Amino acid sequence: MKGKTCGLCGKADGEVRQDYRSPNGRLAKNSVSFALSWILPAESCKDNYECRMKFESVQLEKKVNVHGQDSTCFSVEPVLRCLPGCYPVKTISVNVGFKCFAADSTLDPSNIFDSSVDLRDSTEAHLACSCNSQCS
Incomplete structure (x- = not known):
């Protein structure tokens, strides 16, 4: 499954810089913004x-x-x-x-x-x- 997943834990591809990707595809600036982006309104x-x-x-x-x-x-x-x-x-x-x-x-x-x-x-x-x- 390496590199074939997406979500709150990133893509599981070993690239930590991409782990803060929000649901809209943008890279969050920090951990708080990242976590908040996954809340369902x-x-x-x-x-x-x-x-x-x-x-x-x-x-x-x-x-x-x-x-x-x-x-x-x-x-x-x-x-x-x-x-x-x-x-x-x-x-x-x-x-x-x-x-x-x-x-x-x-x-x-x-x-x-x-x-x-x-x-x-x-x-x-x-x-x-x-x-x-x-x-x-």
Whole structure:
């Protein structure tokens, strides 16, 4: 089976640099991002399972200046977040890449995961969520 497997334990080919490959085929930057990439997100907050989360691009909370312009930055790597109607009860800091845009520009974040990285910074990933009875 050497080199013919894939998944959480890599390809079993002896090449350890490839062992952090996420389900989407990208190489994770660290062990935390790698482990989080294998969590299966929920479809809605009414899901009966504990994982009431989804992967999404998140906005960097601090303002940055890129090339002399005030910029807004969005993660080019998916981050686990609670679904609408839920709130985080456990989080972890993860380091991800961000793409930055002029603060006054209009952008379409739908293709953000294919963007180049302007900077790396930490943000909070949600590990566990609790939901209210009014969830959407």
